[in-house]
Amino acid sequence: MASENASADHFSRGQWEPAVERFRVMVVGAHPDDPDFHFGGTASRLAAHGARVVFVSLTNGDKGHFSMSSAELAARRLAETRAAAKVYGLEDYVVMDNRDCELAPTLENRLALTGLVRKFAPHAVFTHRPNDYHADHRATSQLVMDVTYLLGVPLWCPDVPVPKTKPSVWYLRDAFENPRRMRPDLVVELSPSDRENLFGGLVCHRSQFFEWLPFDMGIPADEIPPADDAVRAREFIWRHWFRPRWSMDAGRFALAGEAFEIFELSEYGREPTPEEIRFLKGER
Template identity: 45%
Template sequence: MERTVLVIGAHPDDADIRAGGFACRLAQAGHEVIFVSMTDGRAGHHEQGGIELVERRRAEAAAAADIAGIDYCILKAPDGRLRPTLERRERLIRLIRRLSPDLVLTHRPNDYHPDHRYTSQLVRDAAYMVTGPNVCPGTPALDSNPVFAYLLDTFDRPHSFDPDVVIPIPPDLVDRKYKMLDCHESQVYEWLPYNAGIIEEVPDDPDRRREWLETDPLASFAEMQGAADRLRDRLEGDVEYAEAFEISEYGAELDDELTANLFE
């Protein structure tokens, strides 16, 4: 049975980092996957900005989507200035209704970046409301609430990530995920290394850059690489790479049918 999965990140590379392998796996199995960035990415660089960076990041996301076989939607909120307003909530409600997903993934509400936190709040505020006919009446309400879940992170306060689903990512799809990340040049080879103080370590040669990226030099990538070790007791066999998700109490319960369709 074909399903629809919506991954909502704050920035144009967030979904790729946290759920790129899962997205490739779903697309390969014939499911529909849509990545959404709540902001346009214009703040994510140390040298570029404005419309030039917005267009660059839009092109990077489109290239990554082609590799994964998914769709990518970038909304117009300015990067670094996202707020959980009623207007943005209603836009998100309409978007979720139009796409009618079975599963929605997003950031947890406790996170270092305000855009991540507010993305999480907007998604959680839209949950349940997507089923109310008198809310945004111009867009037909959903008959039932999707399952909502959180993407993996390592934040401990007020509580640490508690995975309900752990997905092993096989080597061929790990390679495809890194191909996706390789498309986000402005981030993985420029802004994130600059912000981490390791920009001088990034090779100039494209092939060597890709090899460097696969060493997981950036904290957010290392978290994903280390997920299999952290969650070893939840995995069977010799799994080297995994992605994990925590089901939110704000959506529908994860039933056996959806689990079998998407996670097994």
Template identity: 40%
Template sequence: MDSPISEWVVAESSVWLSRVRSTAEPAISTVSDVLCTRLVHDETPQRELLKRSVLRKERSRLLPERDVRAPVPSRRGELFYRWQRRMNCMPRFDARIPEEPLSVLVFGAHFDDCEVRFGGTATKYRELGHEVTLVCMTNGEAGHYKQGGATLAQRRRAEADAAASHIGAEYVAFDNPEGELRPSIDNRNEIIELIREIEPDLVFTHRPNDYHPDHRYTSQLVQDAAYMVTVPNICPQTPHLDYNPVMCYLPDSFEKPYPLDPDVVIDIDGEMETKLDMLHEYTSQMYEWLPYNIGMLDEVPETETERREWLPKRYEPRNRGYADRFREELKDEYGEEHGSQVTYAEAFEHCEYGGDLTEENREILFPFF
């Protein structure tokens, strides 16, 4: 019992024994503080592993009902977050109540990303007379198995314009090589300037954990721009914003480090056909590249009519899955009867780097309920 690790276990036992028999959450909160404090000041690898293991096992024992899908922050992050909140170090802006019409700005990594993840909700905004701007962060020159370069880029840009025309949305495209997007200062500054130019009430983008590097870096770039749009000496050639736009993540099905935890779930039953019409414009993607990439090119019909009838088989299950997965949230939003009957949905998670999403501004920003 004279090893450094054993000494730590003995010394720490008194902490556990004195608190673990009290209510579970206060015990864990207090012990977490002890372990986090030690972890910050003790970089011994063996001790760090032991502390993490002890805390994880004790959390599991004391809180068996914890939702396993919920994110568990790192011990360092947990401690720093508490300290930061206590010291009020996080820059905050008063929750902004926007005026109508709303301005909605959606950042996707590729042509079709916005429509796949946001097409139904974009349609709802436009039906109510709100402004929607779709952004593609790359130039579309790589997503195909036969074409490429400028020819493919021009084709995909034309497809995007045709898709946006179904709802009267604007499309903006950056000239970053597809598959090579970087989270650079130059790219961040371009996003800052665009956000300032558009002056959006709501900004949407990918979540930061995704299979495609362009998706991940789009998310990072937009998040990094969130606060910086308010700093006058950053990109001083464009007037800074006096507010931090509310930011939300687009939906996906990835589970790690945590699954989508939506703050808003929207019924798109009435907009699903328009969404499919928008996707149908992406011939190079819906009927060529993506089927080729997943080994089902031989299933794609030949004629336009047959393809449009085939398209729902590929894309309706995604939005049906969101409706089933977030059924309880739909019931909360629309009531028991309506929420139980929704077939297709899109779901969005608030990003804390943007402006606050409150009960008051939520009703204005998402005027669908």
């Protein structure tokens, strides 16, 4: 797994020095499956290459179900993140205790996220784009953008020191066209084993991919595979979410491969070095 040669921490002059530093990546999503859904394949590959990868969900995901109570659902989703974190090789999967569908870019959340990001001092941060169908995704994106500048302001949140590392900031893939289509600035082509890991983590989110989302999408209950059938479970997720996604992305971005995770660079973060981009793409 982690190569200690590429792992000790050091960062200077804004440049990642892979010989002495372990690359740190933080993926900030609104709900406890958003990082997995957009970054699971890349996360597992980066972790296998020695990176430290942390997923963050800014809400506890306590609304997306049709039969459980909010408290039961939040506890279940937390357990699902724990299981997925093991599959992806994450260092941590932080689930903040904001309620689902209620996230706002408040001062309190800005402070909390500042502390979280400063303590981990990631080289790269990934989050939703600012225009999105879900209010929590939009609030998450705004919080990350707000915090990106404030990370380097020492009198803001003085309890947590400003880290040496200023992160590059990236947007997770989406299909929205308004106000404009995302730019495929970073395309990570997923190998068969990356795909296995991606789906292996997603099937941990049983309450979402086999209960809430099929209910929300009107998929008949008799199409949903049983919990003990891992092969059908992975196929179900591929067929309903990833076959259309990858087909769309191959077409709209003229990509030659079969499976991708695609990201857009935000202009608010640090410019990534070519070496960092190669590492993120798994080309080291």
